Amino acid sequence: xxxxxxxxxxxxxxxxxxxxxxxxxxxxxxxxxxxxxxxxxxxxxxxxxxxxxxxxxxxxxxxxxxxxxxxxxxxxxxxxxxxxxxxxxxxxxxxxxxxxxxxxxxxxxxxxxxxxxxxxxxxxxxxxxxxxxxxxxxxxxxxxxxxxxxxxxxxxxxxxxxxxxxxxxxxxxxxx
Amino acid sequence: xxxxxxxxxxxxxxxxxxxxxxxxxxxxxxxxxxxxxxxxxxxxxxxxxxxxxxxxxxxxxxxxxxxxxxxxxxxxxxxxxxxxxxxxxxxxxxxxxxxxxxxxxxxxxxxxxxxxxxxxxxxxxxxxxxxxxxxxxxxxxxxxxxxxxxxxxxxxxxxxxxxxxxxxxxxxxxxxxxxxxxxxxxxxxxxxxxxxxxxxxxxxxxxxxxxxxxxxxxxxxxxxxxxxxxxxxxxxxxxxxxxxxxxxxxxxxxxxxxxxxxxxxxxxxxxxxxxxxxxxxxxxx
Numbered sequence: 001x002x003x004x005x006x007x008x009x010x011x012x013x014x015x016x017x018x019x020x021x022x023x024x025x026x027x028x029x030x031x032x033x034x035x036x037x038x039x040x041x042x043x044x045x046x047x048x049x050x051x052x053x054x055x056x057x058x059x060x061x062x063x064x065x066x067x068x069x070x071x072x073x074x075x076x077x078x079x080x081x082x083x084x085x086x087x088x089x090x091x092x093x094x095x096x097x098x099x100x101x102x103x104x105x106x107x108x109x110x111x112x113x114x115x116x117x118x119x120x121x122x123x124x125x126x127x128x129x130x131x132x133x134x135x136x137x138x139x140x141x142x143x144x145x146x147x148x149x150x151x152x153x154x155x156x157x158x159x160x161x162x163x164x165x166x167x168x169x170x171x172x173x174x175x176x
Numbered sequence: 177x178x179x180x181x182x183x184x185x186x187x188x189x190x191x192x193x194x195x196x197x198x199x200x201x202x203x204x205x206x207x208x209x210x211x212x213x214x215x216x217x218x219x220x221x222x223x224x225x226x227x228x229x230x231x232x233x234x235x236x237x238x239x240x241x242x243x244x245x246x247x248x249x250x251x252x253x254x255x256x257x258x259x260x261x262x263x264x265x266x267x268x269x270x271x272x273x274x275x276x277x278x279x280x281x282x283x284x285x286x287x288x289x290x291x292x293x294x295x296x297x298x299x300x301x302x303x304x305x306x307x308x309x310x311x312x313x314x315x316x317x318x319x320x321x322x323x324x325x326x327x328x329x330x331x332x333x334x335x336x337x338x339x340x341x342x343x344x345x346x347x348x349x350x351x352x353x354x355x356x357x358x359x360x361x362x363x364x365x366x367x368x369x370x371x372x373x374x375x376x377x378x379x380x381x382x383x384x385x386x387x388x389x390x391x392x393x394x395x396x397x398x399x400x401x402x403x404x405x406x407x408x409x410x411x412x413x414x415x416x417x418x419x420x421x422x423x424x425x426x427x428x429x430x431x432x433x434x435x436x437x438x439x440x441x442x443x444x445x446x447x448x449x450x451x452x453x454x455x456x457x458x459x460x461x
Contacts, residue, residue: 041408
């Protein structure tokens with residue numbers, strides 16, 4: 001069990017908005033909050049929304065696996081998929097969310113142009129996410145991953161809408 | 177389509193390097209100066225003086241119980257560290273609000289520039305091939321071409337990335353030039369040394385080792401840029417639409433694990449710098 005600095009991730013909205021940085025997360029039960037994260041490159045953004053408990057959560061993780069960096073994972077579990085995703089769920093549970101009611105979305109995991117498989121930074125992030133969700137029976141409601149574009153991801157807690165901005169265009173990711 | 181001369185004409189709309197900074201960089205890069213002369217130029221710039229005194233008396237350079245004056249601090253720092261300090265100090269303010277035409281929010285260009293700088297410095301230290309301070313400076317300045325294109329766009333946006341094409345090609349199609357090329361010209365316009373201007377010009381396309389223009393410095397700046405792209409530092413409408421040079425991949429990013437370690441390092445250092453900056457800002461209530 002990690003000793004996590006969860007207090008860091010309990011953020012208050014400023015002008016209705018909670019900005020989630022790189023290697024960062026936020027959970028809220030503020031019914032008017034907007035959670036937003038910018039510049040998802042190879043990183044992945046995960047959103048959780050529970051309409052019954054009115055809980056929203058967002059994670060922006062950078063790397064898939066913390067195995068080689070236990071100190072970094074202890075200092076900031078949101079940096080890694082394998083520590084950040086479970087923590088995001090637990091923090092949403094702590095606010096009253098339940099697995100049955102959760103709407104989970106994901107975006108990001110882009111690759112650099114013409115990556116011949118040498119790095120696959122984005123792909124490894126996508127893989128850890130699928131593995132975690134599959135092993136824990138989590139269904140993803142909607143996702144927009146891969147490609148080479150940068151993405152902005154936002155979760156509007158009042159109605160649970162998840163939106164993506166990429167290449168100058170916005171689109172509603174959930175509900176589809 | 178605009179030509180390169182059109183963009184050069186926008187340089188005078190950019191925040192120029194202050195006279196003191198320009199003179200200091202020019203003196204440091206030529207190596208022709210004496211400490212008294214350097215001290216008198218730096219002392220005309222309050223922010224610069226305070227930065228030199230702060231670093232010169234910091235734990236890394238200071239001696240317990242002693243306080244060093246400006247001239248002593250300059251001697252202790254050395255020219256390479258001083259060049260890094262001067263440009264970092266100056267460009268921080270410029271980058272903070274730059275890049276809107278590329279879809280960058282406030283502070284995003286700063287993160288990309290400083291993130292690249294700390295990674296380049298780290299790669300240079302790890303590889304022991306070239307001066308880490310010089311790598312820091314070149315990576316810090318690598319995207320200054322975007323500042324000029326931003327000014328040229330006058331509130332319009334740079335092209336949205338086509339996922340199948342290198343973004344430099346897309347810039348050339350849209351403008352007739354790309355931000356690396358413009359960055360090199362701007363660096364020359366600022367009288368920065370040729371090697372720094374070339375590192376900026378080649379930061380996406382470093383020449384291969386069998387090319388006469390090959391330079392390890394350019395390779396390291398390129399590798400640092402790639403690490404920033406993955407980390408989402410300073411990426412805007414251009415996304416990750418750039419290629420990794422094969423020889424740089426082999427030399428500096430041979431394994432995914434190495435790349436991931438540099439990504440984690442970038443995030444950690446940037447967070448430390450941001451925390452430090454916040455503490456400095458809040459030091460006097």
